[in-house]
Amino acid sequence: MTELKLLTNGALHMVDREFIKGNKELDSTKLSKYVEQPDFSIEIDSLLDKVDEVMEKHGSSKKSVIDKKLASTVHKELDLTRRQASNPEIWNYLSIYERPEFVRYRWNKQDGEKVAKNRYIVRSSSKQSLNRQAFSSLWWVAELTYSEEVGYDYTEKVFDSQEFKNWIMGPSYSRKDEVVRAMLRELHGVQDEKLREILPGLTERTSTYSIDAMNEKELRGLIGGLHDFNDKDADFMTKIKNLV
Amino acid sequence: MASRKTTLRPYSFAENCIDLELESFKIDGSIRKGTLVDEGSKSIDLTSKGFETATLKFSYNINEDLSEYSPEDEPPFEILVKVQNITTHTRRVILRENIKDSGTFEVILQRKDFRGQIEIEPEIVRQDSTHQQQGYATDTRKIIGDGAEWTIDIDENSASGSGIACVCEDFSELEDERITADMMFYLDISNMDEPKILLNQKSEKMRNIMDNRASQGKNARIRDILNDVVFLPVMYQLLLRSLASTDPKTGESSHPLERSMFRGFTRKMDYDEEKIESLASTLENPSEVEELSSEIARYLQIERDIPEDIQKMINRVQN
Numbered sequence: 001m002t003e004l005k006l007l008t009n010g011a012l013h014m015v016d017r018e019f020i021k022g023n024k025e026l027d028s029t030k031l032s033k034y035v036e037q038p039d040f041s042i043e044i045d046s047l048l049d050k051v052d053e054v055m056e057k058h059g060s061s062k063k064s065v066i067d068k069k070l071a072s073t074v075h076k077e078l079d080l081t082r083r084q085a086s087n088p089e090i091w092n093y094l095s096i097y098e099r100p101e102f103v104r105y106r107w108n109k110q111d112g113e114k115v116a117k118n119r120y121i122v123r124s125s126s127k128q129s130l131n132r133q134a135f136s137s138l139w140w141v142a143e144l145t146y147s148e149e150v151g152y153d154y155t156e157k158v159f160d161s162q163e164f165k166n167w168i169m170g171p172s173y174s175r176k177d178e179v180v181r182a183m184l185r186e187l188h189g190v191q192d193e194k195l196r197e198i199l200p201g202l203t204e205r206t207s208t209y210s211i212d213a214m215n216e217k218e219l220r221g222l223i224g225g226l227h228d229f230n231d232k233d234a235d236f237m238t239k240i241k242n243l244v
Numbered sequence: 245m246a247s248r249k250t251t252l253r254p255y256s257f258a259e260n261c262i263d264l265e266l267e268s269f270k271i272d273g274s275i276r277k278g279t280l281v282d283e284g285s286k287s288i289d290l291t292s293k294g295f296e297t298a299t300l301k302f303s304y305n306i307n308e309d310l311s312e313y314s315p316e317d318e319p320p321f322e323i324l325v326k327v328q329n330i331t332t333h334t335r336r337v338i339l340r341e342n343i344k345d346s347g348t349f350e351v352i353l354q355r356k357d358f359r360g361q362i363e364i365e366p367e368i369v370r371q372d373s374t375h376q377q378q379g380y381a382t383d384t385r386k387i388i389g390d391g392a393e394w395t396i397d398i399d400e401n402s403a404s405g406s407g408i409a410c411v412c413e414d415f416s417e418l419e420d421e422r423i424t425a426d427m428m429f430y431l432d433i434s435n436m437d438e439p440k441i442l443l444n445q446k447s448e449k450m451r452n453i454m455d456n457r458a459s460q461g462k463n464a465r466i467r468d469i470l471n472d473v474v475f476l477p478v479m480y481q482l483l484l485r486s487l488a489s490t491d492p493k494t495g496e497s498s499h500p501l502e503r504s505m506f507r508g509f510t511r512k513m514d515y516d517e518e519k520i521e522s523l524a525s526t527l528e529n530p531s532e533v534e535e536l537s538s539e540i541a542r543y544l545q546i547e548r549d550i551p552e553d554i555q556k557m558i559n560r561v562q563n
Binding site: 169175213214218 | 253322324326328330331332333334335337340355356357358359360367369381383385386387410411412413414417435440445
């Protein structure tokens with residue numbers, strides 16, 4: 001039985017260029033010195049089997065297909081609280097100790113460029129760091145989009161757009177569940193280039209309108225209004241009122 | 245230098261119209277005696293409380309006549325208080341009710357849901373729209389006023405930006421002309437959302453000491469001093485940047501770390517509003533920068549307990 005463990009920061013200096021390229025394995029005896037038991041217990045055999053299965057079956061599938069396939073799996077298999085999931089040491093354990101081959105597989109670049117170090121390592125509990133690492137990013141996207149109503153439907157939508165993926169752990173208003181759901185309902189399918197035009201307008205609106213006081217329908221009006229009008233001066237609140 | 249962030253509103257806004265005060269607190273269901281907050285402070289330190297559930301009872305008081313901020317005699321306003329935690333990407337409304345002069349509410353915090361620093365922010369919001377009138381916010385859900393934010397620290401190193409990641413690298417391998425093999429450390433602020441201290445890993449002995457987690461013993465004492473040697477100039481650099489980049493009126497900055505450092509410094513040094521607002525001109529005046537530098541040096545020594553670290557080291561060497 002394999003349990004989830006912590007890989008403490010002392011091990012991070014061992015992650016060098018050759019390891020990232022897949023040209024060498026890390027010395028497991030040295031690495032083990034930095035492995036510690038967390039104050040909770042989660043078995044990860046099933047997770048590791050499913051990760052291996054995806055690597056075997058999906059071969060060179062599109063990266064978004066792999067993410068969609070694995071995000072809900074990682075989230076379901078790792079029953080973590082948000083506090084536990086913001087500890088970098090559990091993610092570093094998975095990517096450096098248990099499955100570095102998955103990081104190379106998922107983030108391998110066709111042009112021979114090496115995989116970025118931050119796909120292996122979560123340096124701190126910052127949202128940027130957690131949103132980049134191979135395993136933590138999958139768990140957090142699923143955590144922030146899962147709902148009892150629709151399960152992981154929204155999770156899959158996030159992986160259709162790199163802009164959504166970056167946005168979801170970005171601005172402070174994306175911390176509100178209803179905003180995430182409204183965003184995905186209104187703007188899923190919109191091209192990334194168009195999203196880049198729309199999102200600054202939304203950030204601007206949230207400085208004078210209280211998104212915390214809005215229900216999901218009002219939020220959809222706010223977000224959809226920006227998309228439909230694409231005009232900062234449009235009276236989008238009229239549209240909200242018509243919706244309510 | 246990072247740009248200052250200020251919200252410009254084309255309508256009259258009741259800034260700081262809500263006062264929040266902590267009335268009482270319970271840790272895991274038991275009422276605790278004593279205080280969590282220093283006089284005048286809006287920071288609560290729960291780092292040493294080892295709680296599973298903390299219940300904080302707050303009172304609020306509206307300190308202005310809000311009818312001045314609406315064309316109606318009885319404006320349809322509500323008060324809303326939200327809790328946010330950056331690390332766990334959490335944002336929740338914990339109070340929402342029709343406006344009245346004062347009231348109370350409880351904040352129930354479960355440790356499993358949060359990490360680092362929790363923020364509590366109140367605001368006044370319009371519940372309904374009215375005919376447009378220049379100078380007033382008349383749309384539904386417009387924010388009409390706000391109050392000073394409270395912060396709750398539940399983990400060490402979440403305040404004052406001291407939780408900066410340290411990363412060991414071989415400096416002779418790095419392709420950056422600013423970092424040379426004879427340096428011991430380098431502050432990487434290429435991404436201010438995630439600054440890092442790079443430590444030259446050429447010395448394995450030094451790395452082993454820095455990784456040491458012991459609280460007692462020779463290596464623990466050397467580690468503390470080494471940390472101070474690295475952190476002092478780094479924190480000085482970051483703090484100066486934070487003071488220069490944070491809007492003194494709103495305490496807002498583009499980066500949470502800058503905001504947190506700005507807040508930590510001005511509170512610890514008992515800066516009043518006037519002194520905070522004069523920071524911008526101080527930074528532009530060489531004769532005043534000298535005094536500010538001395539204050540930063542004093543603040544950092546207190547923050548990092550440097551005199552204590554040195555004393556412990558001396559005791560260890562002499563015994």
